Amino acid sequence: MWIRRIFRHLAAFVITILIAGLLGATLVRFGPGFESDEQELDPRLNAHSVQALRQSHAAEQHLPAFYIHYLGHMIQGDLGVSRSLERPVTELLSERAPVTLRLMLYGIASGWLLGLALAVPAVLVRAPAYDLASTALSGVFLCVPTAVVALALFFANGPVRFAIGLLIFPKVFRYARNVLADAYTQPHVLAARARGLSPASIFFRQVSLWAAPQLLTLAGVSIGIAFGAAIPIEVLCDFPGIGQLAWTAALARDLPVLVSLTILVAVFTQIANAASDLAVSVCTRERA
Amino acid sequence: MKRLVATFAVTAASLLAQWGGELRFCLRSDPKTFNPLLVDDEASETVRYLTGGVLIRVNRLTQKLEPELATSWKISRQGRAIAFQLRRGLSFSDGTPFTAEDVAYTMHALMDPALHSPTGDSFRSAPGDVETTVQAPDRITIVFPAPVAGLDRLFDQVAILSSRSPKKEAATLGPFVVTHYTPGTDLVLERNPRYWKTDAGGRRLPYLDRIHLDIQQNREIELLRFTRGEVHLINTIDAELFSRLVKQDPAMAQDAGPSLESEMMWFNQNPSAPLPDYEKAWFRSQNFRRALSSAINRADICRIVYYGHAQPAAGPISPANRFWFNAALKPHAFDPKDALARLQRDGFRFENGALRDRDGHLVEFSLITNSGNQAREHMAAMIQQDLAAIGIKLNIVTLDFRSLIERITQTFRYEACLLGFTNYDLDPSSQMNVWLSSAENHQWYPNQKIPATPWEAEIDRLMHAQAAAVDTTKRKSDFDKVQEIVSDQAPFLYLVTKDSLSAVSPKLRNVQPAMIRPETYWNAEYLALAPAQLARSAR
Numbered sequence: 001m002w003i004r005r006i007f008r009h010l011a012a013f014v015i016t017i018l019i020a021g022l023l024g025a026t027l028v029r030f031g032p033g034f035e036s037d038e039q040e041l042d043p044r045l046n047a048h049s050v051q052a053l054r055q056s057h058a059a060e061q062h063l064p065a066f067y068i069h070y071l072g073h074m075i076q077g078d079l080g081v082s083r084s085l086e087r088p089v090t091e092l093l094s095e096r097a098p099v100t101l102r103l104m105l106y107g108i109a110s111g112w113l114l115g116l117a118l119a120v121p122a123v124l125v126r127a128p129a130y131d132l133a134s135t136a137l138s139g140v141f142l143c144v145p146t147a148v149v150a151l152a153l154f155f156a157n158g159p160v161r162f163a164i165g166l167l168i169f170p171k172v173f174r175y176a177r178n179v180l181a182d183a184y185t186q187p188h189v190l191a192a193r194a195r196g197l198s199p200a201s202i203f204f205r206q207v208s209l210w211a212a213p214q215l216l217t218l219a220g221v222s223i224g225i226a227f228g229a230a231i232p233i234e235v236l237c238d239f240p241g242i243g244q245l246a247w248t249a250a251l252a253r254d255l256p257v258l259v260s261l262t263i264l265v266a267v268f269t270q271i272a273n274a275a276s277d278l279a280v281s282v283c284t285r286e287r288a
Numbered sequence: 289m290k291r292l293v294a295t296f297a298v299t300a301a302s303l304l305a306q307w308g309g310e311l312r313f314c315l316r317s318d319p320k321t322f323n324p325l326l327v328d329d330e331a332s333e334t335v336r337y338l339t340g341g342v343l344i345r346v347n348r349l350t351q352k353l354e355p356e357l358a359t360s361w362k363i364s365r366q367g368r369a370i371a372f373q374l375r376r377g378l379s380f381s382d383g384t385p386f387t388a389e390d391v392a393y394t395m396h397a398l399m400d401p402a403l404h405s406p407t408g409d410s411f412r413s414a415p416g417d418v419e420t421t422v423q424a425p426d427r428i429t430i431v432f433p434a435p436v437a438g439l440d441r442l443f444d445q446v447a448i449l450s451s452r453s454p455k456k457e458a459a460t461l462g463p464f465v466v467t468h469y470t471p472g473t474d475l476v477l478e479r480n481p482r483y484w485k486t487d488a489g490g491r492r493l494p495y496l497d498r499i500h501l502d503i504q505q506n507r508e509i510e511l512l513r514f515t516r517g518e519v520h521l522i523n524t525i526d527a528e529l530f531s532r533l534v535k536q537d538p539a540m541a542q543d544a545g546p547s548l549e550s551e552m553m554w555f556n557q558n559p560s561a562p563l564p565d566y567e568k569a570w571f572r573s574q575n576f577r578r579a580l581s582s583a584i585n586r587a588d589i590c591r592i593v594y595y596g597h598a599q600p601a602a603g604p605i606s607p608a609n610r611f612w613f614n615a616a617l618k619p620h621a622f623d624p625k626d627a628l629a630r631l632q633r634d635g636f637r638f639e640n641g642a643l644r645d646r647d648g649h650l651v652e653f654s655l656i657t658n659s660g661n662q663a664r665e666h667m668a669a670m671i672q673q674d675l676a677a678i679g680i681k682l683n684i685v686t687l688d689f690r691s692l693i694e695r696i697t698q699t700f701r702y703e704a705c706l707l708g709f710t711n712y713d714l715d716p717s718s719q720m721n722v723w724l725s726s727a728e729n730h731q732w733y734p735n736q737k738i739p740a741t742p743w744e745a746e747i748d749r750l751m752h753a754q755a756a757a758v759d760t761t762k763r764k765s766d767f768d769k770v771q772e773i774v775s776d777q778a779p780f781l782y783l784v785t786k787d788s789l790s791a792v793s794p795k796l797r798n799v800q801p802a803m804i805r806p807e808t809y810w811n812a813e814y815l816a817l818a819p820a821q822l823a824r825s826a827r
Contacts, residue, residue: 033690039328040697042406043721043729044712049404050728086320087471095471155512238506240472248317253690 009274017266022067024262025255029063034253057083060255070259079260084252089260092245099241103233104226107164111222114165115172122173123180124199138170147232154237164229168222179214183207213280220276224269308497309817311796312519313809314504318471323457324447325398328406331503337806338477338499340447341461341484343372343391344440348802348810351610351714353440357386357448357461357484367435367758370443374426380450380459381480388428392420393451395430407445410718411436413755437755437763438715445713463494463813475501485813494813495798514540514791520817521799522791523808527663530789531595540791542808543597544801546608547788548711550601551667552780553655553704557733557740561700566649571703571732577778579630581620584674588622590784593666597789601782603771604722608788608803609714612764614771619782627678643679652681653703656695659686667783668706696731705731708786714804716754716767723751723770732779743777794818 028034037053039045045053060066060083070080079089118134141149150163183189189206197206231243238244242261249257319331324340327333343358355361358372378386398408399418411418416433423429436442453459458466463485464477477499485493502519504510511529513519515536525533533541555571556563570576586600600619605612628638635646643651655671657664665686672682687695695702712718721727725736725744739745747770754766774780788803797816801808809815 033688033692033694036690036693036697038689038693039406040693041709041729042328042712043709043719044406044410045404045728046409046412046721047728048401049406049409052404084320085318092471099472154509236506238504238509240470240503244472244505251688251690 013270013274016270017263018071020266021071021259021263025063025067025070025259028253028255028258029060029066031253034255035061057255066255067259070256074260074263080256082249082257083254084248084257085254089256092257093242093260093264096241096245099239100227100230100234100243103161103164103230103239103241104223106161107168107226107229108222110162110165111168111226112172112219114169116176118169118173119176119180120203122177123184124203134173138173141166142170145232146229147236150233150237160233160237160239163233164226167229168225171225172218172222175218176211176215179211180207183210186210209283212283216276216279216283220272223272227265227268306797306816306819307491307495309495310498310500311496311521311809311815311817312500312502313521313523314502314510314513314519315475316503316505316507318503319475322466324449325394325403325405325407334501334806335466335475335477336447337462338464338809338812339460339462339466339480341386342444342446342448343374344443346441346444346714346804348804348807349800351804353444358443361440363439363758365431365435366756367437367439368433369429369431370439371429372427374428375484376426378461378484379482380453380461381465381482382450382453382455382459383482384450384453384459386448386450386461387425388422389425390448390451391428391430392422394446394449395420397449398446406712407442410442410445410713411439413437435756435758437717437757438713441713441715464499467498472503474503477501483813487814495816496812499812511791514793517793517795520793520796521808523806525789525791527594527597527786527789530597530791533791539794542790542792542799542801544788544790544803544807546599546606546785547803547807548606548608548714548805549708550604550606550782550785551664551706551708552601552782553671553706554732554780555704556696556700556702557779558700559733559740561702563703564649566645566647567653567703570645570651570653573634574777575630575634576636577781578620579627579678580675580680581778581781582623582630583627583678583680584620584671584781584783585622586619586783589667589670593663593670594784594786597787598784599787601785603775603782604719604780605716605767605771606711606785606803608785609711611760612714612716612767614768616768617771617775620775620778624674624678631678638679641679642681650681651679652683654683654685655704655706656685656687656692656702657706658689658692660688664706664708671706697728697734712805716751716763716770720751720755723747741777743773747773 035054039053040050059069073080077090079093081088082092085092118138122131122134146163146167149166150160153160153163184207189202192202192206230241231246233239234241234243235247245257246261249261315331315334317329317331319335320329321327321332322335324336327336342356344361345354345356347354357378358374360373362371363369364371372391374388374391380386395418397403398405399411411432413432413436414434419431421429448461449457450459460480463480463483465480466475467478468476479494479497483493487493504513507526507529510519510522511525511533514522530541555577557568557571559568561568590596590598590600602617602619603614605614607613631643636651637644645651655668657668668684672684675682696705721729724730725739725748728734730736733740736744739748750766750770754763757763757766788801788807790801790808792799792801792808795818797818798811798814799808800811802810
């Protein structure tokens with residue numbers, strides 16, 4: 001029973017990733033500009049060299065053949081060679097992944113800390129002035145694009161690595177505040193209050209436990225949000241991470257890099273969602 | 289006079305120069321290659337320029353050739369052969385001695401047809417192999433299969449490789465060597481301890497200990513870092529950022545005058561293009577092209593888009609190219625009345641504020657340009673306004689660069705295009721692939737089997753004639769005629785020649801901005817930092 005369940009999840013996981021990769025490859029291959037190269041405008045190149053340039057990526061022209069060949073090599077740990085940067089994709093990813101992961105980590109941690117730090121007093125204190133101020137603050141950051149926040153921090157010599165946090169905190173704040181407020185209206189929490197349990201005990205043993213599954217779901221989603229925000233931040237502020245690589249590769253129609261990144265993001269998202277689902281089910285069982 | 293000034297400047301520089309320190313500036317992207325023979329992007333070109341040793345160097349200020357690794361040279365056999373006398377006792381950065389064998393090795397590697405090197409293609413005027421004869425360790429003759437126009441000048445781009453060093457292209461003869469590279473972040477070049485040049489005081493150059501190149505794609509951030517003092521120079525800066533810098537600190541903003549880069553637009557004259565026949569007929573008409581050229585106010589573009597740091601362009605050669613510029617040519621004057629008169633000659637009618645052709649078709653077409661280039665987008669908007677004044681509706685379409693290239697080189701699904709071309713070399717032979725009707729880069733109608741018009745046939749004849757001639761006066765005369773035909777027929781509407789703009793910190797000494805690449809660090813071996821800056825570098 002368990003084996004069949006795990007097998008079914010694994011199969012869904014693999015199929016989703018394969019489809020994501022194929023869709024990514026199809027979009028790049030049939031997008032405008034795939035068959036051209038900036039070098040073609042170099043007046044020094046003669047006709048033979050221009051033809052050779054066009055032929056140099058002939059292996060990428062036939063999409064099914066390219067994708068099968070790519071997957072075959074991927075199993076062996078070879079993701080191909082970047083068309084624009086002329087370096088192995090595995091090297092590019094391993095060099096740049098730490099930059100993006102660090103940026104995401106700072107962003108997610110600071111966003112959650114700030115969001116919860118504002119949400120918990122809002123529920124516990126229930127002061128209209130505080131509620132208004134914290135809602136207005138989160139509203140401002142909800143409206144301003146992350147790239148603008150990042151650039152503002154950069155020009156002010158501020159900590160750009162926290163820009164993602166300023167994108168995540170309003171979402172965390174609003175969601176957490178609503179979930180926690182809802183938790184305080186649950187019968188078992190009301191009963192606990194009636195029995196005279198301390199506010200701290202009510203918050204940690206009743207409210208948090210009840211709110212945990214919803215918050216964990218948001219945690220899974222915030223990983224995807226953080227990665228999405230990392231792309232413009234890295235591009236605008238010149239952070240040599242995966243986001244900047246993705247942007248450069250998109251401009252250069254770099255098929256091996258873009259397919260690898262699509263698969264990587266798909267794997268990442270799947271794992272994050274699976275972890276979130278697992279945590280939710282554990283919390284739900286605990287709560288029950 | 290220029291040479292005298294340059295010599296004086298170099299001598300004075302050597303007397304005042306301080307030793308050591310780290311120069312910092314930015315590259316706009318990662319270098320695509322460290323192999324000097326395969327260089328085709330700006331970042332790799334920077335690395336090649338700072339690390340590579342060449343036989344002959346074009347002085348960026350005087351535009352004259354100067355001996356480097358070769359002490360003298362002689363061209364013979366109608367421009368097919370060149371003999372070099374090399375400097376003795378030099379060695380690569382790893383200690384491997386430099387001999388004529390290295391020059392032979394480099395030329396054979398460069399001219400390998402399978403390499404498809406842009407530098408190699410510049411030498412390839414006909415199929416066949418290059419022959420090298422090493423007469424002595426310091427003498428070599430190189431023979432090409434056919435005459436190569438401006439042969440000696442092309443060696444400015446050829447960094448000599450060692451035939452024996454186990455370090456391959458990492459062994460260099462230039463003032464610096466690459467010692468550290470973090471992809472996407474930075475590149476460090478250290479002083480080459482075996483660099484052969486010395487200053488007037490006999491001290492071994494370069495003055496700087498190292499050059500730190502930060503990889504920085506965002507130009508706004510580059511300017512911010514420059515104003516904060518984190519980098520010492522910006523080699524080329526956009527007119528808008530430049531004008532901002534002028535307001536902030538005019539002493540740091542350097543305008544060296546007209547550059548080799550010009551902006552132009554052209555119409556798609558390809559008969560196989562998927563356009564209506566009447567539009568193709570407009571674009572093939574000389575009157576139509578000249579009329580539109582007269583309707584564009586170039587002076588306004590220079591003033592508004594380039595903040596006065598550009599000038600109206602007359603033709604393919606910029607005034608910065610002192611020898612090949614045809615001074616007799618003037619930019620097409622802004623004259624909307626003349627434009628309408630020319631159009632009427634072709635049967636166009638200006639009615640109720642709109643222009644119609646003789647069959648009643650409304651004159652409306654689109655102009656494509658690359659997105660993200662603010663100056664070009666502004667320029668397109670100004671052209672749109674100018675053409676509206678003579679009843680033409682122009683639609684502006686911005687595309688990302690790859691999509692644009694696909695349209696102008698493969699699908700031909702466009703009507704008009706606004707773009708700029710960079711001249712890599714002063715010699716017009718480097719433009720053969722633009723002017724020959726059979727060429728790939730003959731943008732308005734590429735790859736013609738036979739010339740489509742008599743004037744294109746005449747350009748073909750003149751370009752071949754100038755390339756085959758050894759006498760530079762004859763070459764100049766032929767190319768002047770090419771420029772006159774281009775101005776008269778207007779296959780390209782040359783709009784502006786941009787100024788060579790850069791930003792240089794006052795802490796950096798001996799900088800003499802030029803209009804040829806690399807504008808600010810062409811004399812990198814003589815660049816030095818002010819004493820206060822040296823102390824900071826040391827810390």
